[in-house]
Amino acid sequence: MIDINLFRKNPDTFRKSLINRNKPVKLLDDAIKFDTDYRTLLKSVEGLRANQNLISKSVKGQPTPEQITQGKEIKTKLKGLEEKLKAAESELNLILEEIPNTPAADVPVGKDETGNVVIKTVGTKPKFDFTPLDHQDLGLKLNIIDKNKAGELSGARFGYYQNEGAILEMAIMFYAIKKITAKGFQTMLPPLMVKSQTEWGCGYTSNKNLMGAYYSIPDDNLVFISSSEHSVVPYHQNEILPESVFPLKYVNFSPCFRRESGTYGKDMKGMLRVHHFNKVEMNVFTLPDLKISDAMQLEMLSVEEEILSDFGLHYQVLNCCTGDLPQPNRRMYDINCWFPGLDAYKETGSCSNCADYQARRLNTKVKINGKNEFVHILNSTAVSDRAMLAIIENFQTKDGSITIPDCLRSLTDFSVIKSHR
RNA sequence: GGUGGGGUGGCAGAGUGGUCAAAUGCGACGGUUUCGAAAACCGUUUCCGGUUUACCGGAGCGCGAGUUCGAGUCUCGCCCCCACCGCCA
Numbered sequence: 001m002i003d004i005n006l007f008r009k010n011p012d013t014f015r016k017s018l019i020n021r022n023k024p025v026k027l028l029d030d031a032i033k034f035d036t037d038y039r040t041l042l043k044s045v046e047g048l049r050a051n052q053n054l055i056s057k058s059v060k061g062q063p064t065p066e067q068i069t070q071g072k073e074i075k076t077k078l079k080g081l082e083e084k085l086k087a088a089e090s091e092l093n094l095i096l097e098e099i100p101n102t103p104a105a106d107v108p109v110g111k112d113e114t115g116n117v118v119i120k121t122v123g124t125k126p127k128f129d130f131t132p133l134d135h136q137d138l139g140l141k142l143n144i145i146d147k148n149k150a151g152e153l154s155g156a157r158f159g160y161y162q163n164e165g166a167i168l169e170m171a172i173m174f175y176a177i178k179k180i181t182a183k184g185f186q187t188m189l190p191p192l193m194v195k196s197q198t199e200w201g202c203g204y205t206s207n208k209n210l211m212g213a214y215y216s217i218p219d220d221n222l223v224f225i226s227s228s229e230h231s232v233v234p235y236h237q238n239e240i241l242p243e244s245v246f247p248l249k250y251v252n253f254s255p256c257f258r259r260e261s262g263t264y265g266k267d268m269k270g271m272l273r274v275h276h277f278n279k280v281e282m283n284v285f286t287l288p289d290l291k292i293s294d295a296m297q298l299e300m301l302s303v304e305e306e307i308l309s310d311f312g313l314h315y316q317v318l319n320c321c322t323g324d325l326p327q328p329n330r331r332m333y334d335i336n337c338w339f340p341g342l343d344a345y346k347e348t349g350s351c352s353n354c355a356d357y358q359a360r361r362l363n364t365k366v367k368i369n370g371k372n373e374f375v376h377i378l379n380s381t382a383v384s385d386r387a388m389l390a391i392i393e394n395f396q397t398k399d400g401s402i403t404i405p406d407c408l409r410s411l412t413d414f415s416v417i418k419s420h421r
Numbered sequence: 422g423g424u425g426g427g428g429u430g431g432c433a434g435a436g437u438g439g440u441c442a443a444a445u446g447c448g449a450c451g452g453u454u455u456c457g458a459a460a461a462c463c464g465u466u467u468c469c470g471g472u473u474u475a476c477c478g479g480a481g482c483g484c485g486a487g488u489u490c491g492a493g494u495c496u497c498g499c500c501c502c503c504a505c506c507g508c509c510a
Binding site for chain 1: 431439440449450466467468469470471477478479480484489490491500
């Protein structure tokens, strides 16, 4: 949610942002109109209520017939007006929720992901004197990934990690958890389902684009989280935190569930885009100062990079353009790893500063010098199982085995994955 | 799933239809006092609108609806917490 006070003072602040994000500018004009209506109604409702309170206060013991008549009159008037006020408010809110966060000045302007700008490249593409396989073919050969069987049992976009594949997956997650915990983050294994109201209240599903993104269980009024962010960030909803706890840093592990509706036919091969994957995520709350939260974003990006570098992967960092920026984000860095088997760079994580956009909806505040202010909230992938897929493809050898990165060996207890057949 | 109890301000805890925005206690912040501190005293300690220094009004007692001239207080639905029983990884 944008800052309504800023919007009221200077609605044009949001005009450029809407244009750059390919959103209709009409949103803004509608919002201004509905806000005016809302405030006009609010004024008359509050006036009536003031009268009502006056009468109520003047009653001593039993009310006189006159007082009752006056009260009834006000009550009738109020009923109609209050309904209108409520309608105006929800209409206003629907539009305000559609207005995205204002991108930072250094976010490139662009239509879609093709407008993202590579700002850093680490490592180089590995050279093979054979044709490298992709992780699905290699995984099947080595008996560590099985998508076919999962297709039978669960359907498309599911898979099994098996044997050394399963161990490697858990080793990667645990490696990230341990590393980041050692950096002073609090460790979380959060609930995998949240109440649908929570999801709604957090503003994730209010975006029409996300409506079909979640698995829900209507009988129990629950939805599966699509990232641990969704049950960790709301941990502090409706709280006023003391200044001393900041920055408040969490590292969490969870499976993530996504319906991937609207992605039919995209990334069908392999485990790159599945309905359920594992992820270690960082969620950080900072004091409401862009200098502080922007610096924190870079710090989180460096942690994400450090892990990929520990594994020895070649990757690029992209500054995502306005057209590719999710609604709550002020800025987003994507990290794309090289997948030699797929002969492509694929996203393995992203790192975002949402500033106070989420905090407003969540009502998470900090008390500074007696004043309450909305905090800044950031999220970043630490590692997801796409990193494991990259490891599998990048460190395959001619004899069809996979060399495990040094830093993981004490966790896996093996240094190579060889064929059992 | 069954039975019983309960959700009030930063915390604890009164209040059961009309000066209740809410007694009382504790805490935090600001001020007075002090060489400094403690104590004491005064003020503040949610959100919104209008006016804009200090002013006025409204909302807010888990959430939502209802009854009433008037609801923290009554009715209904929902959510959550606690205790015991049952089931169970």
